[in-house]
Amino acid sequence: MSYEAIAILMFSSMMLLLMTGQRVFAAIGFVAVVSAFFLYGTGGSELGFTASMKLMKWYPLLTLPMFVFMGYVMSESRIADDLYRMFHVWMGPINGGLAIGTIALMVLISAMNGLSVAGMAIGATIALPELLKRNYDKLMITGVIQAGSSLGILVPPSVVLVLYAMIARQPVGQLWLAGVFPGLLMAFLFIVYVAVRCRLQPHLGPALKDDELNIPMAEKMRLLRAGLLPVFIFVTMMVPFVNGWTSLVESSALGAVSAFVVACLRGRMSREVFENSMRKTLGISCMFMWIILAALAFGAVFDGLGAGRALENLFVGQLGLNPRVIIILMQLSFLLMGTFLDDTAMLVIVAPLYVPLVKALGFDLVWYGVLYTITCQIAYMTPPFGYNLFLMKAMAPPSISIIDIYRSVIPFVFVMVLALIMVMVFPEIALWLPDYVYNK
Numbered sequence: 001m002s003y004e005a006i007a008i009l010m011f012s013s014m015m016l017l018l019m020t021g022q023r024v025f026a027a028i029g030f031v032a033v034v035s036a037f038f039l040y041g042t043g044g045s046e047l048g049f050t051a052s053m054k055l056m057k058w059y060p061l062l063t064l065p066m067f068v069f070m071g072y073v074m075s076e077s078r079i080a081d082d083l084y085r086m087f088h089v090w091m092g093p094i095n096g097g098l099a100i101g102t103i104a105l106m107v108l109i110s111a112m113n114g115l116s117v118a119g120m121a122i123g124a125t126i127a128l129p130e131l132l133k134r135n136y137d138k139l140m141i142t143g144v145i146q147a148g149s150s151l152g153i154l155v156p157p158s159v160v161l162v163l164y165a166m167i168a169r170q171p172v173g174q175l176w177l178a179g180v181f182p183g184l185l186m187a188f189l190f191i192v193y194v195a196v197r198c199r200l201q202p203h204l205g206p207a208l209k210d211d212e213l214n215i216p217m218a219e220k221m222r223l224l225r226a227g228l229l230p231v232f233i234f235v236t237m238m239v240p241f242v243n244g245w246t247s248l249v250e251s252s253a254l255g256a257v258s259a260f261v262v263a264c265l266r267g268r269m270s271r272e273v274f275e276n277s278m279r280k281t282l283g284i285s286c287m288f289m290w291i292i293l294a295a296l297a298f299g300a301v302f303d304g305l306g307a308g309r310a311l312e313n314l315f316v317g318q319l320g321l322n323p324r325v326i327i328i329l330m331q332l333s334f335l336l337m338g339t340f341l342d343d344t345a346m347l348v349i350v351a352p353l354y355v356p357l358v359k360a361l362g363f364d365l366v367w368y369g370v371l372y373t374i375t376c377q378i379a380y381m382t383p384p385f386g387y388n389l390f391l392m393k394a395m396a397p398p399s400i401s402i403i404d405i406y407r408s409v410i411p412f413v414f415v416m417v418l419a420l421i422m423v424m425v426f427p428e429i430a431l432w433l434p435d436y437v438y439n440k
Contacts, residue, residue: 006035006039010031010032010035010298010301013031014027014028014031014298017030017031025287025290025291025293025294026294028291028294028295028297028298029290029293029294029297029298031298032294032297032298032300032301033297035301036297036300036301039301050297050300051293051294051296051297051300052293054296055166055289055292055293055296058166059249060162060165060171060172060173060248060249061162061166061289061292062249062252063157063162063172063248063249063251063252064159064162064285064288064289065281065282065285066249066252066253066255066256067157067159067252067255067256068159068280068281068284068285069256069259069277069278069281070233070237070252070255070256070258070259071109072276072277072280072281073256073259073260073263073269073273073277074109074230074233074259074263075109075122076273076276076277077263077266077268077269077273078268079229079230079262079263079266079268082223082226082229083105083108083109083226083229083230084101084102084105084122084126084127084130085223085226086223086224086226086228087101087102087104087105088101088130089215089219089220089223090220090223090224091104092207092208093207093208094207095198095199095202095205095206095207096140096194096195096197096198096199096204096205097205097207097208098127098130098131098134098136098205098208099131099136099140099141099144099194099198099205100191100194100195102123102127102131102141102144102145102148103144103147103148103187103190103191103194104187104191105122105123105127105148106123106145106148106149106151106152106187107148107151107155107183107184107187108230108231108234109122109149109152109230110149110151110152110154110155110158110183111155111156111157111230111234120145120146120149120388120392120395123144123145123148123149124145124392124395124396125395127141127145128141128142128145128395128396128397129397132397132399134206134208135203135206136204136205136206137203137204137205138399138400138404138408139404139407139408140194140197140198140204140205140408142392142396142400142404142405142408142409143408143409143410143411143412144190144194144412145392146380146381146388146389146392146405146408146409146412147190147381147409147412147415147416148187148190149388150377150380150381150388150416151183151186151187151377153373153376153377153380154179154182154183154186154370154373154374154377155179155180155183155184156176156177156179156180156183156238157176157252157255158175158176158179158373159284159288160347160373160376161175161176161179161369161373162288163288163291163292163295163347164347164351164369164372164373165369166292166295166296167292167295167296167299167347167351167355168351168355168365168368168369170365170366170369171366172248173241173248173434173437173438174366174434174438175366175369175370175434176248177242177433177434177437178366178367178369178370178430178431178433178434179370179373179430180433181429181430181432181433182370182374182419182423182429182430185419185422185423185429186374186377186415186416186419189415189418189419190412190415193411193412193415197411226266229262229266232258232262233255233258233259233262234255236254236255236258237251237252237254237255237258238251240254242437244437295347295351299351323361323362323363326357326361327358327361327363327368327371327424328424330350330354330358331371331375331420331424333350334346334350334372334375334376334379335375335378335379335382337350337379346376346379347372347376354368355368364427364431366430366431366434367423367427367430367431370423370430371420371423371424374416374419374420374423375420377416378413378416378417378420381409381412381413381416382409382413383406388409389402389405389406389409392405393405
């Protein structure tokens, strides 16, 4: 059997196992270890063990539990409630102001957690009831919450970029810095869309009534101080790292400790909050470690078979495609897979093929990591699978149907595609900050 046929057999076997509902890491790891055993004999059975040793020696992986813990402490201790209340008071006087404040809330939640699930949970439980109560259009606000929560996988500390860094063998710090400006760009485009739409159609996002805005300035300032605590935590974590005073792992520890201290000072750190945060952090961290372990094992076999070189020969040698066209086709394949797979499954399945090809074509792998993450954000919101669509349906009140949720994301998907095109055409949007920091 040719190497190409073996690669196709491995790929199809993995997809078949995934369609049976098996866990991602189990399906991928099983195919990797069994394939290695038949290809290389008894020595191939050590592939999983070798991958686990490589994983345990990867020092930047220590950032994963630190940032996840920081996010869950902020969520479980309800400090995010203060943040939304601040936006409610300060942004309420303008049309669409609460929706704009919700997007800003999502950016800050993303900077504390690195997962879209946390932003979705906070948006659906805190912002959604308040916006519905104030007669905001349900399509507008469900779209805002879904789009805003998707920023969690792009704005640092993104857990998805940690996974990409391990598979693509790229520095996590550079990837996180590369996600800053694209994430802020996307949030800015969301805000512009909401502001313009609510200016043209005020009934979609009415301003707060005068009686709701009649709040003493002392109370407004108190809410401002309470709401800016998450910003303080982010600054405490990122400024030392950007200036080179601390390593990435040390910065993640600073963030976790800062969140814990703030929760204690606010009187929100109970035994229950601490235990829930630790349990959820352990669950998320273990899940990603198993996925990375399986991806390393699978990628090792795929690299050995030369599947990446075969793909490069097909696109460049036989079809004669322009490198930019190949990159576009890759993104389209992510969008297609996103209709029935989540982001980690997509990355683990195609990274062994795409990463070597992107490198061979001469593109920056840090830049491509940002493109992949933006495409995952779009895939999160495209039916029928649409990870965020299902989360919103599970958390939304009965008055919001699945059809409403599908319709609500359409304009935001177009905004995301615009952001993706801008980052593809102008790679400096993603690469300027990591180049500046690391050259400094």
